[in-house]
Amino acid sequence: MNILVWPTTFGADLWSFTRFVSQQPGTTVKVILDNPDQFIRQGAAQIFPIEAELIQRRFYHHGLGLPGFKADVTIMDNRAPWPATSRYGFMLWHGFGWKGTNDEHEMRWLHRSLKRHWGNVKEPNDRFRWQCYGPWDKTHRSEVSRIHVKNCRVLGAASHDDLRIEIDKNLAQPFYPFDIIKRKTILLAPTWHYGEIFSHWGRDADLLDKLIQRISSHNANIILRLHDSFRFDKTYLSLLEDIASRYSNLLLKFKDSSPDNYLDMQISDAMLTNFSSIANLFYATGKPTIHIYPVRSADEAFVWRKMSLTGLKSKEVEKARFIWKLPPEENGGLLALDFDSLLQQVDRVLEEPDCCADKSAAFLQKYMLGADGRNRDRTWESLKALVERRREESIPADKAPPETTAG
DSSP: OEEEEEOSSOSHHHHHHHHHHHTSTTOEEEEEESOHHHHHTSHHHHHSOOSSEEEEOOTTHHHHOSTTOOEEEEEESSOOOSSOOEEEEEEOOSOOOSBOOOOTTTTHHHHHHHHHHHOOTTSOOTTEEEEESSHHHHHHHHHTSOOOGGGEEEOOOTTHHHHTSOOOHHHHGGGOSSOSSSSOEEEEOOOSTTSSTTTTTSOHHHHHHHHHHHHHTTTOEEEEEESOGGGSOHHHHHHHHHHHHHOTTEEEEETTTOOOOHHHHHHOSEEEESSOTTHHHHGGGTOOEEEEOOSSOTTSOEEEEEEETTEEEEEEESOGGGGBSSOTTSOSSEEESSHHHHHHHHHHHHHOTTTTHHHHHHHHHHHSGGGOSOHHHHHHHHHHHHHTTSOOOOOOSSOOOOOOOOO
């Protein structure tokens, strides 16, 4: 089977599943990346290499696809290529998450491009499949995003299969400037849609400093992982760089220069986030997550930031709750409603590493097939069935396979 991978973000589920399919007999996998050399330098890429050809994305790929490669199926995580690159299309969406609404209007451009390549996905379509994380997600995709229910498959998150298995931190140590073996590490991974992390509680210039000092009092490290640097204004970037320069136990990362987050999740002992979808991947590690409630009130107006073809756009939303497909109260860890509570919860997750294990497991069971270790097998079976034009074989979600090695 010839497989073309067309990433917007080559990480998490798309990375994990690409590694998996590239190891299957009879597959030839090619991945179009904006910067293959940058990806190869990432720790995860060096420790867990992919048996696939990584190709530099060129302008003509957008109009011609990959000349000379007759792909059977194109796997995407967000956007579709302009040309029809293969007979079949497979969407492996880039995160479950809380934000929405991901309705038909919001996804209208994606609907148009999918229709141009593989036919209307609002109707039963034997050339296209959309991966869903669980039954709840399938209902949302079919009823809200308007992907016809017959085109949706409940497959779970491919990266859960990797994340549920702890790696040897000695392998990852060369990729971090501080001791990750003897010292604990906190991963601070906020979404960018709300602007500054603590804008609803105060100034990041003050509160980030206090948070870092609290974490440092536990002799712990901080990885501050943010989205693409171009999504933030220069003043805020300068603030972050200044803070990073003052703390030797803090590593500042941006997605556009450090695209891999798998290794960060694996070596971290806890996560703090204001509801980035990275959280429900991190749940699979069993380690604690603190969720920063992202607004003062769900019923107040606030500025919502989105990326468009013409750049960063901001618009005032009447009520925050309207842009959530899943309420923040529905999560797999601790919820910080004010800054003092956040500091107390930092103490707790560093002192009680199992404090969220039951809650994260319950969230995964309810929404993401329990992270049972069979998600890549389910997804591979669905992909093969699509290309071979047959019905998928059911893979039960009640028993996990034996754990061997990460990746």
